[in-house]
Amino acid sequence: MPEHGGNLRDAMRRYGEHDWLDLSTGINPHWYPAPPIAGNAWHRLPETDPALAQAAQAFYGAPRMLAVAGTQAAIQALPRLRPASRVVVSSPSYAEHAHHWQQHGHAMREVPYDELAAAVDHCDVMVICNPNNPTGAHVPAQQLLQWAERLAARGGWLVVDEAFGDTVAGSVAAQSDRGWAEGGALIVLRSVGKFFGLAGLRLGFVAAPLPLLQQLEAMLGPWAVSGPAQQVALAALCDTPWQGSMREQLARDGARLQALLARYGIASSGTALFQWWAEPRAEAFHEHMAQRGIWVRLFPRAARGIRLGLPPDEAGWRRLEQALQLWSQA
Structure with a gap:
């Protein structure tokens, strides 16, 4: 089968039981609060x-x-x-x-x-x-x-x-x-x-x-x-109220992610849910992040690059920025 994001078990097998920050899927980290299910x-x-x-x-x-x-x-x-x-x-x-x-x-x-x-x-x-x-x-x-x-x-x-x-x-x-x-x-x-x-x-x-x-x-x-x-x-x-407020939040978060990457020299494109860039050192970037418990999506072949989803909270944003700062200094 083709490889996909969200494969945290693979990450754990290769890099150990970190407190993983999974940015590999592009799925909204602020999921809809499911209502109680009828029996x-x-x-x-x-x-x-x-x-x-x-x-x-x-x-x-x-x-x-x-x-x-x-x-x-x-x-x-x-x-x-x-x-x-x-x-x-x-x-x-x-x-x-x-x-x-x-x-x-x-x-x-x-x-x-x-x-x-x-x-x-x-x-x-x-x-x-x-x-x-x-x-x-x-x-x-x-x-x-x-x-x-x-x-x-x-x-x-x-x-x-x-x-x-x-x-x-x-x-x-x-x-x-x-x-x-x-x-x-x-x-x-x-x-x-x-x-x-x-x-x-x-x-x-x-x-x-x-x-x-x-x-x-x-x-x-x-x-x-x-x-x-x-x-x-x-x-x-x-639930139209939830949809409207979530679109606004994702627009802000998507712009924040693009700006964060640009701060460390990465020119990316994407959607409100993820950013992508062609990365000549894609494997090295993926390894750098994995060593810090951050799982990103590696595209090693024809589309050689990296895709990043949104962090779920401020702690996740801080972890990502710290890892990017270290990468820019390498």
Whole structure:
């Protein structure tokens, strides 16, 4: 399997039982306070609550949505819903996309962001993380919709992973169910785990034309999302005061992280939830931080760099700044 952030057990095996500061995921460290779970949620088979889809459609601005056990479930299933196709995945990107399209008989190639426009007419499926994970790069919505039209005209798909899209404008989810050519589709993936800080729920949503959502639902089978996860997510999606104050806090924290890195000579980019930079000494930086109990995301190959998430508290900010100061003096 591709490597991911949040793998603290690996950190402990390699570096010991530190009081780890985990900055490796980009998940909001100020998670939504889950309400008490009704007892029957643990007892009943988890039929999908229509109110959950309605809340998701209102929150994400999509005309139609299917709840799935994390967007990972959709990422693994979508390649199985098409015959062998020419697939382009934006690079660098969330590694699971390329991994699963490649596993299911498709001719997959990874294409840098600045070359995607030239690749649209030479593929059947294009997969883009927007904003990108790990770099934060962003393709304007109007550009994505133009690409979607060109792909759909020949029965192609544009898959847009907006897992980190809750703190930026420019979602294309509202256009996912419009009259695409037969077989063509704009498919938008949204995650409850990132902005709400609830990765443990394993809950996400897919926006797409109805026939494709029906195929995906049939493939994933009944009871795809647990009852407790549905209850917590429904509360989070409907809590507009919490959402508004959290967006403001994350905007401040994201700017603070970028400014902190700049103070020590690191020019980064990203989103309100993480910062990224191309680091020529990526392995050395990762080792430097790990030795101080700070776990960051290392990208050692084509996208050679570092991604940092937000510290959860002032003690975490101080630890990070101390480690950065020592790194700048090395």
